[in-house]
Structures are given as structure tokens and as C-alpha cells.
Amino acid sequence: MTCLYIRNAAQLVTMQGNNTVARCGVSMGELGIIEGGSVIIKDQVIGFVGTDDEAVEYLAHLSDDVQVIDASDKLVTPGLIDPHTHLVFAGTREHELEKRLKGTSYMDILQGGGGILSTCEQTRAASKKDLYVQSEQRLHQFLLHGVTTIEAKSGYGLTIEDEIKQLEVAQELSQHHDVDIVSTFMGAHAIPPEYKNHPDEYVDLVIENMLPAVVEAGLADFCDVFCEKGVFTIKQSERILEAASMLGLQPKIHADELASFGGAELAARMGAVTADHLLKASDEGIKQLAAQGVIAVLLPGTAFFLMEKPAQARKMIDAGVAVALSTDRNPGSSPTESLPFMMNLACLTMKMTPEEVLTATTINAAHAIRKASSIGSLEVGKQADLVLFDVPNYQMLQYHYAVNHVDTVVKKGRLVVQ
Ligand code: NIG
Ligand code: FE
Numbered sequence: 238m239t240c241l242y243i244r245n246a247a248q249l250v251t252m253q254g255n256n257t258v259a260r261c262g263v264s265m266g267e268l269g270i271i272e273g274g275s276v277i278i279k280d281q282v283i284g285f286v287g288t289d290d291e292a293v294e295y296l297a298h299l300s301d302d303v304q305v306i307d308a309s310d311k312l313v314t315p316g317l318i319d320p321h322t323h324l325v326f327a328g329t330r331e332h333e334l335e336k337r338l339k340g341t342s343y344m345d346i347l348q349g350g351g352g353i354l355s356t357c358e359q360t361r362a363a364s365k366k367d368l369y370v371q372s373e374q375r376l377h378q379f380l381l382h383g384v385t386t387i388e389a390k391s392g393y394g395l396t397i398e399d400e401i402k403q404l405e406v407a408q409e410l411s412q413h414h415d416v417d418i419v420s421t422f423m424g425a426h427a428i429p430p431e432y433k434n435h436p437d438e439y440v441d442l443v444i445e446n447m448l449p450a451v452v453e454a455g456l457a458d459f460c461d462v463f464c465e466k467g468v469f470t471i472k473q474s475e476r477i478l479e480a481a482s483m484l485g486l487q488p489k490i491h492a493d494e495l496a497s498f499g500g501a502e503l504a505a506r507m508g509a510v511t512a513d514h515l516l517k518a519s520d521e522g523i524k525q526l527a528a529q530g531v532i533a534v535l536l537p538g539t540a541f542f543l544m545e546k547p548a549q550a551r552k553m554i555d556a557g558v559a560v561a562l563s564t565d566r567n568p569g570s571s572p573t574e575s576l577p578f579m580m581n582l583a584c585l586t587m588k589m590t591p592e593e594v595l596t597a598t599t600i601n602a603a604h605a606i607r608k609a610s611s612i613g614s615l616e617v618g619k620q621a622d623l624v625l626f627d628v629p630n631y632q633m634l635q636y637h638y639a640v641n642h643v644d645t646v647v648k649k650g651r652l653v654v655q
Contacts, residue, residue: 239302241278241621241650245289246308247629249274252315252600252614253286268592268631269614276313278621281649286615306652308625311644312634314595315615316385316622317576318602321513321534323567324389324418325372325403325410328359330568343543343570344467344495353393353427356568360393360403368406375566376416378574380654383624383643386417388563388606390461392426395439397447400424404456415646415653419606421459421489422451425469425477440473444480452484458607459510460486464503466496471503478507487607493517494539505529511561511605515548516540523549527557532605535597536565537582543570550587560589561605562597581638591635621650 253269275292277285285295296303333346346352360368379387389407394400404420411418424443432439451457460481464474478488487510492500494514501522504512512518512526513534526533533553540547554560562583565571573579580594589597603613611620625645628634634642646654 238279239304240284240299241306241647241652242292242296242303243276243278243306243308243313243623243625243647244292246271246274246311246313246625248272248312248631249276249286249615250312250314250595250631251286251616252596253616268595270631274313276615276621276623278647278650281621283615283617283619283621286617306625306645310627310629312626312628312631314624314626314631315599315613316624316646316648317383317598318606318608318613319379319384319387319563319566319576320511320561320602320605321536321563321565322387322389323392323565324375324387325368325391325406326356326360326393326568327363327368327371328356328568329572330355333569337544347427348467350430352569354430357393357395357427357429361396361399365402365406368402369409372406372410373414375574376410376414379576380416380646381643382575382577382641383626383646384416384574384576385622385624385646385648386419386606386608386612388419388421388459390421390423390426391457392423392461392463395424395427395429397450400447401450401454401456404451404454408456415648415651419459419608420457421461422448422457422481422486423461423463424448425462425474427463427468437473440469440476443477448480448484448486452486457486459489461489461491463491464498464500465491465494466498471499474503475507478509482507489513493519493522495545501526504531510607513563514539515553516545518548520552523553523556523558526553530559532559532561532601534561534563534605535583535587536563536571536579537586538573538579539565539571541582541586542572547582547586550583550589554589554593559601559604560593560597561601562594563602575641577634577641577643578639581635584635585638591632594635595631621647623647
């Protein structure tokens with residue numbers, strides 16, 4: 238057997254000690270840095286983390302062949318994790334950008350039958366094969382940007398068959414691609430045109446037919462709802478998420494994205510795993526998220542691309558909310574796979590520190606998809622997902638911005654980008 242020895246990193250960011258917290262109060266900004274740190278990987282799993290002197294001693298007791306990667310001018314971190322994407326869909330919507338630049342709002346476009354609904358039309362028309370090919374290209378871009386695990390939502394099918402089609406594509410991609418995918422059912426992403434005049438009947442369909450079918454097929458771990466003025470009401474969102482919880486799907490909420498609507502308060506009341514977006518979250522909502530240990534998944538690329546004011550990350554962190562960051566990859570409000578650029582935006586538009594943004598895209602992102610026991614930090618026994626960046630320190634990732642610094646990606650102990 239060959240083991241992989243990543244030696245003598247300029248900085249090794251371990252995030253050690255952060256993953257004992259299961260739900261709340263995930264501490265921000267403790268990176269567990271080892272200068273001249275090394276990692277030894279055996280059988281897809283981390284076998285050793287420490288200084289290079291200790292690594293040499295550890296290796297002396299091993300009889301395996303050793304493949305050495307010199308990281309002496311590199312930053313090594315856990316594989317980045319994106320806890321909020323809409324990966325699987327067909328087509329693009331570049332024409333909407335022009336409309337928005339001329340003053341039409343994102344919501345006007347949706348209410349006029351475009352936006353999510355235009356992607357829905359294209360996704361319904363696409364074959365599984367076609368969806369797979371288009372989504373695989375996006376997934377590969379994630380990997381090239383250092384992302385080794387993502388969450389992916391359905392929500393562009395809006396019929397049982399088409400929601401299942403999306404979730405099956407995500408499952409197949411997760412099986413065949415190096416990036417792991419955790420799936421979320423989001424049948425309540427928009428009211429489909431055929432239910433425009435009787436939305437509650439669509440909510441009934443989601444609860445009575447879609448949710449049981451998705452659970453029966455074992456296609457999702459979470460359930461999400463676009464709880465927003467003009468989309469799903471608080472009451473409808475609550476009904477859907479309660480039904481989902483009863484069936485074992487953990488709740489997530491697109492909350493207070495475009496209007497202050499009580500989404501954060503609902504997330505707290507339901508004990509949701511995460512409340513996402515939160516551009517317009519109220520002070521009371523923020524307080525309640527902290528009190529209930531709901532993780533805030535912030536999406537600075539969406540605010541940037543929609544030309545909206547970003548979420549109040551500082552206020553949330555100072556109130557004790559655990560923050561994770563994500564691309565929100567989707568064809569309407571955030572067409573990018575660059576999680577590192579989201580980190581730059583989090584720093585520059587929300588004043589998160591370089592330490593906080595690394596925490597938010599590793600261990601906190603792992604907590605946001607309930608995977609912190611196996612990924613999100615570099616610790617003995619955890620899955621060996623790592624990134625080597627071609628920079629000498631972690632601050633440089635935020636300073637030399639909007640450039641892809643990824644040099645090498647290791648997924649489950651294998652070199653997948655080099
Ligand atoms: O998270 N807000 C709802 N859903 C996505 C956008 C989806 C789309 O425009 O296609 C979001 O921003
Ligand atoms: Fe989203």
C-alpha cells in the first residue's frame with residue numbers, strides 16, 4: 238500500500254478542535270495553524286497531522302511505500318465545502334442580466350414567468366443525460382476551485398418526476414465524480430405555472446406526494462423552502478418543513494433574501510439546520526438564530542450579482558451566530574462556482590476576517606450539511622480531503638483576490654487536481 242505524505246507546508250490550516258460542537262456556537266476564526274506542518278494519508282483517511290519532525294518519526298514505523306508531495310511554499314487547508322448550491326439544472330439566463338441592469342427586479346422577472354420558471358421549463362425538457370453532462374461541467378469547476386464536497390438542491394422540476402430526475406442526477410454525479418454531493422429536496426422553490434392561481438394545492442402536492450416519494454427513494458437528506466414575500470408564505474413553509482421533518486428530512490430555509498419576512502425567526506422556531514441568504518434578516522431574527530444554534534449560510538455572491546446590500550455578517554458573528562459561506566450556484570442569482578471568490582467578497586463586502594472566511598468554508602460548512610464528523614478539518618481519522626494553494630499564508634487568499642490559487646486537490650487520499 239502507498240501512503241501520501243504532504244510535507245512541510247508553509248502553513249497547514251487544520252481547523253482542529255472545532256468539530257466537537259454539534260450544533261451551536263461553532264467558534265469562528267480558530268484555524269489551528271501548524272507552520273511547517275505535514276499530513277500523512279493512508280487508505281483515504283488522515284493518519285497523521287503534525288510538525289514535519291514528528292512526521293518523519295511516524296513514517297519510520299511504517300512499512301508502506303510513500304508518495305511525497307513537497308508543500309514547503311504552499312498553504313494547505315481542508316477541502317473547501319459549499320453547503321448551498323442549485324447544481325442540477327438546464328440552460329443559462331444571461332438575458333436576465335441585461336434586464337436587471339436596466340432596472341427590472343429579480344422578483345419582477347420571476348413574477349412575469351421568467352427567472353426560476355424559465356430554468357424550470359428548460360430542466361423539464363432536458364433528458365437525464367443532458368442534465369448530467371451540464372451539471373458535471375459545473376461540478377468540475379467546483380473541484381478546480383478547491384471544493385471537495387457540495388450540497389445540491391432540486392427545485393427546477395416542480396413535478397414529482399422532474400424533481401426526482403434532478404435528485405437522481407445529483408446522486409449519480411456524487412457516485413461518479415470526485416466531488417461528493419449531499420442532496421436537498423426543494424420542491425418548494427417556486428409555484429409552478431399550472432398552480433399559479435391555487436398555490437396551496439401545490440403545497441399539498443409537495444407534502445402529500447413529492448416528499449414521500451423523495452424519502453422512499455432515499456434521494457435527499459434535507460428539505461429547503463424559498464420562504465419569501467411573493468413565493469412561499471411563512472405558513473406554507475412551516476407546513477412543508479414540518480412534514481419533511483416527520484419523514485426524516487432536516488429543514489433548511491431560503492430566508493429573508495429579498496424582503497424582511499420573518500424567515501430567520503421561522504428557522505429558529507423550527508430548529509432548522511441552516512437559514513440561508515438573510516440579506517434582510519431582522520435584529521430579532523439574528524438573535525433567535527444565535528439562541529437556537531441555527532447556522533447562517535451567507536451567500537455574498539448572490540448579493541453582489543443582484544446588486545443588493547450584503548448580509549450583516551458582523552452583526553451575526555458578534556451575536557454568536559455560526560456563519561458558513563457558499564456560492565449559491567444557480568443560473569439566476571449567482572452563476573459562479575468560485576467559492577474562493579465568495580470568500581473574497583465575504584471579506585471585502587461583509588468585513589469577515591480571513592480567519593472567519595476559512596472557518597466558514599471548512600468546518601462550519603461541514604456542520605451546515607451535518608458532515609462535521611468526517612470532513613471540514615484535518616484530524617486523524619477524518620476523510621483525507623485537502624487543498625494545496627500556491628500562496629505562503631492564508632491571508633494571501635483574500636489579498637490577491639479573484640484569482641484561482643489552487644495548486645493541488647486531494648480527495649479521499651487521491652490526487653484529483655495537480
Ligand atoms: O438562492 N432564491 C431562490 N433561489 C435561488 C435562485 C434561483 C434562480 O434564480 O434560478 C437563490 O437565490
Ligand atoms: Fe439558493
